[in-house]
Amino acid sequence: MLIKAPRGTYDILPEDSSRWQYIEKIMKETAEIFGYREIRIPIFEHTELFERGVGETTDIVSKEMYTFSDKAGRSLTLRPEGTASCVRALIEHSQYGGLLPIKWYYVGPMFRYDRPQTGRYRQFHQFGVEAFGSNNPYIDAEVIILLIEVLLRLGLEEYELHLNSVGCPECRGEYRQKLIEHIEPYQDRLCKDCQTRYTQNPLRVLDCKNEACHQAIEGYPTLFSNLCDKCQEHYAKVKETLIENEVSFMHDDNLVRGLDYYTNTAFEIHIPGIGAQSAVGGGGRYNGLVEECGGPDLPGIGFAMGMERLLLAVDKLGEKFAEDKEPDVFIAVMDPAYESQGMKILQLLRKAGIKAEKDYNQRKAKAQMKYADKIGARAVILIGEEEVEKGFLTLRNMRSKEQFQVDPQDLVRSVCKTLLID
RNA sequence: GUGGGUGUAGCUCAGUUGGUUAGAGCACCAGAUUGUGGCUCUGGGGGCCGUGGGUUCGAGUCCCAUCAUCCACCCCA
Numbered sequence: 420m421l422i423k424a425p426r427g428t429y430d431i432l433p434e435d436s437s438r439w440q441y442i443e444k445i446m447k448e449t450a451e452i453f454g455y456r457e458i459r460i461p462i463f464e465h466t467e468l469f470e471r472g473v474g475e476t477t478d479i480v481s482k483e484m485y486t487f488s489d490k491a492g493r494s495l496t497l498r499p500e501g502t503a504s505c506v507r508a509l510i511e512h513s514q515y516g517g518l519l520p521i522k523w524y525y526v527g528p529m530f531r532y533d534r535p536q537t538g539r540y541r542q543f544h545q546f547g548v549e550a551f552g553s554n555n556p557y558i559d560a561e562v563i564i565l566l567i568e569v570l571l572r573l574g575l576e577e578y579e580l581h582l583n584s585v586g587c588p589e590c591r592g593e594y595r596q597k598l599i600e601h602i603e604p605y606q607d608r609l610c611k612d613c614q615t616r617y618t619q620n621p622l623r624v625l626d627c628k629n630e631a632c633h634q635a636i637e638g639y640p641t642l643f644s645n646l647c648d649k650c651q652e653h654y655a656k657v658k659e660t661l662i663e664n665e666v667s668f669m670h671d672d673n674l675v676r677g678l679d680y681y682t683n684t685a686f687e688i689h690i691p692g693i694g695a696q697s698a699v700g701g702g703g704r705y706n707g708l709v710e711e712c713g714g715p716d717l718p719g720i721g722f723a724m725g726m727e728r729l730l731l732a733v734d735k736l737g738e739k740f741a742e743d744k745e746p747d748v749f750i751a752v753m754d755p756a757y758e759s760q761g762m763k764i765l766q767l768l769r770k771a772g773i774k775a776e777k778d779y780n781q782r783k784a785k786a787q788m789k790y791a792d793k794i795g796a797r798a799v800i801l802i803g804e805e806e807v808e809k810g811f812l813t814l815r816n817m818r819s820k821e822q823f824q825v826d827p828q829d830l831v832r833s834v835c836k837t838l839l840i841d
Numbered sequence: 842g843u844g845g846g847u848g849u850a851g852c853u854c855a856g857u858u859g860g861u862u863a864g865a866g867c868a869c870c871a872g873a874u875u876g877u878g879g880c881u882c883u884g885g886g887g888g889c890c891g892u893g894g895g896u897u898c899g900a901g902u903c904c905c906a907u908c909a910u911c912c913a914c915c916c917c918a
Contacts, residue, residue, distance in 0.1 A: 421891090423908095423909070426908095426909075426910090477916095478915085478916050478917075479916090479917085482842080482916095483916085483917090500918085529918080531916095531917080531918090533915090533916075533917080534842075534843090534914095534915085535910085535911090536911075536912065536913070536914095537911080537912070537913090538918080539916090539917075539918080540918095543918065544918090545918060546918095547918095612915075612916095676917090687917090687918095688918095694912085694913095695912085695913060695914085696916090696917070696918075698917060698918060699918070700918070701917075701918065723918060724918065725917085725918030726918080727918080728918060729918090751876095751877075753876045753877085754876080782870095783871095783876095784876050784877060785876085785877065785878080786870085786871085786878095787877085787878090788877045788878040789877090789878050789879085790878085791877095791878065792878035792879055793878085793879085796878095799877080799878085801876080801877070803876050803877095804876075805876080813876095813877090815877075815878095817878070817879095820878090822877085
């Protein structure tokens, strides 16, 4: 029985890795320009971190975590997202004690036990940023602008930015009560999922896609209209700043987001045409999270982008990625007796920074030439009886088909000349 | 967790109402005289027909299960 990659996981082969390197580079560069620095966090954490940080009632914690016990009986979980780990690291290393804000970014795999489909995997990759220690609405805007900047640099100009404010614990608490009262009479008309949402996290009834549920709760009070003055002001400033910086968005009353820790600003980015899973990024403010995880009362805001989905969107643009896998030079030996000599020349060229290859499959002279051609070598160095006896090397330009004898002492210079002329 | 589609060579796919040693194209390897590429020609290696059961004289073809994959629901990145 052939062992295959586990469900929902996949290999990124060399022919694809250049695409990944391309988007990773753009993300990192953009984040650095915005003043964010890379943090590398563990792939797994104590299960409790996610239970507390992400929230017990979320889909992630309640049914999507890869949880296991290690040999000492600890319950560990493959990280389903990055924010909780960043918060843990922040607290663990007392990073809050220094200059604020703290601005971090991360790139790496996340794990969720979900049913795979287009743009959704069990091991998927996220690029994310977190900014701790400022409750200034301008930093909310900065984070969103950074997200948009990454998209633009990737050439993705068609996006939909959904924006909402989920308020603070105070006004959201009041609103939650209002909403419960509004829904109560229609409770039994809700779908099964919403029945549980109603008792556990009524706000999430709002972003249910089920038409019947929407009809049932029609005329519900919106979160937006129930924000306290402070939250309203904060939200207004964020929107204003986005407008001033030419970031278009749409206010979305139904955007609640799945994770429990969000406060105030919440946003989600969609790119049409990449399948049902069109959210390429999302995030928001989480002012209670650091304290919830045992740290000081420190505000925070961040987002995460899904690399696979971005790649789908980038692919749709039809751009080509330079692979640069062709060698500059191929060493062909006319007889196995000269292989060791070929090996030495190979290393000589490589030391000089020339991308060089030779045959490792006992091919005959003709087959070596064929091979050199197929792998796209620009030049071939031939070593045969005559070369060894007379002490020269034959250098062939594969494009012009010119070939001439060169002095081994001047090999590197001759090769460079040939490659340049081309 | 739910629903639907698909699983035949490395890749893309044929495979007739179930019937002999399962095919093509591409790719790979080797030859077409002696130390030399892209074209052409010839030949060659390769398939537990996803897996396990069942029906049948006989299954790649039919039935069941299972696994994987794709698409959608759900949810999110």
